[in-house]
Amino acid sequence: MLHFFHYTRAASRPLTQTLLMNTSLSTCAAALALAAMFSTGPASAQPGQKFPVIPLTAGMHVIKAEVVATEAERQQGLMFRESMAQNEGMVFLFGAPAGVCMWMKNTLIPLSVAFIDDDGKIVNIENMKPHSLESHCSKKPVRYALEMNEGWFKQKNIKPGSTIDGLPKGR
Template sequence: MSPGLVQAQPAGCSHVDAVHAQENAVPLCVLSPEGGLVARFSVEIADTDEKRAQGLMGRTQLKPGAGMLFVYPSPRPVAFWMHNTLIPLDMIFVDDAGRITNVHANARPLDETPIPSRGPAQYVLEIGGGQAARLGLLPGMVLQPLP
């Protein structure tokens, strides 16, 4: 678990609704700065160069509540693009303590314009375009648990 994260999982964080569950996915929660549950996701983990390079390219859909968590060995500036990505995505950049630093909403499919983090990121959560706004995900909120 990353330093600075709440050690106990909030109620419901380990539970993923069957409609949101996907194979090879793990539960991930977004907490308010005070520790309250804001959102729950079922995410695939992209923790190797190969998995990070593939990302969500080629997917034609992403269920609500599903996503992909990109994990880097250490914090660093990162930039994403939408090359061969067919669906709009929200990109949520997260520091080494699990805190959201910035959110890029509705990245356009097939757009090759780089989308940078605003500073070092150790994690990037990609979810369906528009979900971050609908759920009220904001800088300062915390992802938990992190690998």
């Protein structure tokens, strides 16, 4: 799935703007360490490519989450996938808390995305339709985004304020 992430300091910046980040050297080093830890193979992602999997928990629910940590991996995401198993998902790692927006260009399956803060708490959850160019944004700066099949969070009664455990810490 092609995601456009917009790291902006103010919500008024246009979504078409190029990526902006304002981070310290230590944050950049942590992001690079995470990227190296989860990197698998060539720098360019391939359509339908699978990424390393880690277990996450949302209450009593176990999630098998593919991890994407580099810009190329985040842009690839779940693009061109025809299906995803019931308790599988994809977690997007960002080097530092930032305003993040996603869309669903070239994504074949409907998804729900939970935007998650530095402490693992869900900030907001948005439903995303396949092939849509509509932007879905975090309501405040987040460090993670977790994509699951559409409706998964609602079916499990997982809401904003719920915690996702097992997220990689990159401080």
